[in-house]
Amino acid sequence: MPIQALPTALANAPPEQQRTMLGKALYPLVDQLEHDAAAKVTCMLLEMDQML
Template identity: 75%
Template sequence: MLGEVLYPLVEKIEHGGAAKVTGMLLEMDQPEVLHLIESPEALKTKVAEAMDVLRNVSPTDQLASLSLNDNLES
């Protein structure tokens, strides 16, 4: 339910990474997520932080993630 409310708000800020960022934010405690929904400035800050994390993931980490997913599908 929180994701359904949070996703459109995140999408307005960061269209391309909205799904991934929303997932990251939903890992936070519920009161923190509720605060983000109520505070556009706090949400912008957290979205920017999440995008920084995503940009700084090394290509090796991304490849490891892909290979793990491939093994799960087999």
């Protein structure tokens, strides 16, 4: 999914699918910067939303 379509897709998705969609969009971006820890960093980013 193109990154430009993500906000609309998230708005239309049920809450239980939103986290998965965000993870799938974030992981390739994080992987480019921090390959060895991409899964951990992506998970940490997704958990930040739950802290607020």
